[in-house]
Amino acid sequence: MGAHEKNKKVIFISATIKDIAIRCGVSEGTVDRALNGRDGIKKETKERILQAAKEMGYRPNHLASCLARGSSKTIGVVCAGLDNPFFSAFVESIERMAYENGYYLNLILTHGSREKELEGIDYLAGRQVDGLIIIPLGLGEEYERQLLNLQIPIVTVYNRISDKFTHVEVDGRQIMKNAVRMMVEKGYKRIAYLDSGYERSVNLNNNRYSLNQRRLGYIDGVEQEVLGEPVIMTNYDWEPLERFLKAEDGKPAVLCPFDAVAIRVLDMMKQHGISVPEQVGIMGFDNIRVLNSISPRLASVDCEITGLGRKAFQALLQIINGDSEVREYITEYTIIEGESL
Amino acid sequence: MGAHEKNKKVIFISATIKDIAIRCGVSEGTVDRALNGRDGIKKETKERILQAAKEMGYRPNHLASCLARGSSKTIGVVCAGLDNPFFSAFVESIERMAYENGYYLNLILTHGSREKELEGIDYLAGRQVDGLIIIPLGLGEEYERQLLNLQIPIVTVYNRISDKFTHVEVDGRQIMKNAVRMMVEKGYKRIAYLDSGYERSVNLNNNRYSLNQRRLGYIDGVEQEVLGEPVIMTNYDWEPLERFLKAEDGKPAVLCPFDAVAIRVLDMMKQHGISVPEQVGIMGFDNIRVLNSISPRLASVDCEITGLGRKAFQALLQIINGDSEVREYITEYTIIEGESL
DNA sequence: TTGAAAGCGGTACCAA
């Protein structure tokens, strides 16, 4: 223990196992046995060492122990950002699971950039994380190969890459189809879909499996309910939306791939003096918490993000513990009818 | 490179510097020079090594390099949770700064538990993080000593611990005082303060420096504007709130220590058919993004969370780079008048 | 320009 000279700056370093060993007149191995509760050590020796460790303010160096053991008890989480409450709830639930299981989190935010995603993943692999939970932006064979090369347990969430990776999602396609049916049952005759974010995703050539599934579900629903041609908008322009509303051939509604879009649509309606749900129905997806504070209460789909995060972590843990089977999990959901339909 | 036997499980391990050295018939030191752009190496040798590294799929082991260098290029971030959009925006801005400066993030969520906070900090110290950014729950001499013992650069945010730590905050006291003045100028005669979360914080004996400052600012303001006794409520009971509203001796308003409270109050008003701002004014704090989607647009205080995160990171970097001066930073803010006053 | 070797702090195995 003590002050080491380094670059002319004095840096204090915590006591090491060797320091303790010297002070107690035992070997490093013995100190290790005491500190880490391994057996084959006399009670008194152990107590003496523990006491010394405490006095010297010993703090284990995880880097060193990880290096020696080849496992870091850390998992890497990669997602786009935390601004979307869905992501933050997701990360939070994983953090909680990890903590409960003695793991820690290394978080990488990609801000929608595939390049940063790969860099981040590479970095995490280099940090010897025991596993990776990714909401992937990337896709394609090259990307798949890169991930596979890592030789690290990986669980993908939401955006599926291929059947080579254990995957967790909600069945967006089925859900959207059901949503359309429900809306029709509630009397809506025309349903538009506002697929905001889709174009950007296409431009960046990002993985949009999940977006696609939801969109396909909408199309499935429209077909099944014989509503005519799907009406898909991709931005917040008021004109086309207004045209759609004014068409006067049956009660209209707008279905959205996630809540942020629905909130924005609701706001547009308010600004143009269109009342919800009297003049138009709106439905979102994810049931983010803030919906509880907005009137009218938006219809949405509760995917139990916490459960989804838990599932993802459990699946990862299973792989880490040696299960080499690739599995796909579909998590539960509940449709929230709210007051906007 | 290759497969090592370990616990009867075959684990593939990426090529190491030694593997490359052997394959190229050079020493490990030379490989290091090539890989890390150090000088004193012939161009051809370098190219040959780089080529081999690529072919062998070399991926540096950060743990090992951190251990050897004694620095991890990682900073630890400790905060309560991500459910509050304020926190998630804060973490996100730090992540961004970190990334731009070649650092990575180790995130610990405390979920309001002081115990978990200490555990987390200890863990991060053990991971040899280069520095810590904390929104502390802890307080007191014992806690201060524990942090100091870490001998790690630390920046506290929002909740101040003592003058021993570099600290970043917005001046909640001054801001709240100004807010009260502004409200009075807008014609409000009676202003209540809904200090939700305060009692819980007292019970857990958590650091509530920031909450206190805001509350004190409110009291300062009430005194300065001669509004009589401060009216402080600590939960969402409707009765006392209703009594306050009905007192009929001047236009009432409710000031809240953060937006989540203001949103909730707005919702209560809506449910009881009280119109905002006609019958009561409401003001929050933090200007979280979702306010843009809620009507009426709540008055709030924009603390530029991003700037706050940036400042915190810069301050930390300065300490990491050897500045031993303790500094305190007050960041900018803007009062958003919104439509709720 | 390169090689050799001694660390970094812990872990794990074998011998005593």
Place this chain on the structure above:
DNA sequence: TTGGTACCGCTTTCAA
């Protein structure tokens, strides 16, 4: 029950 020691993969210094 203990000690001794060879790693883990990378960095750094000193010599050649």
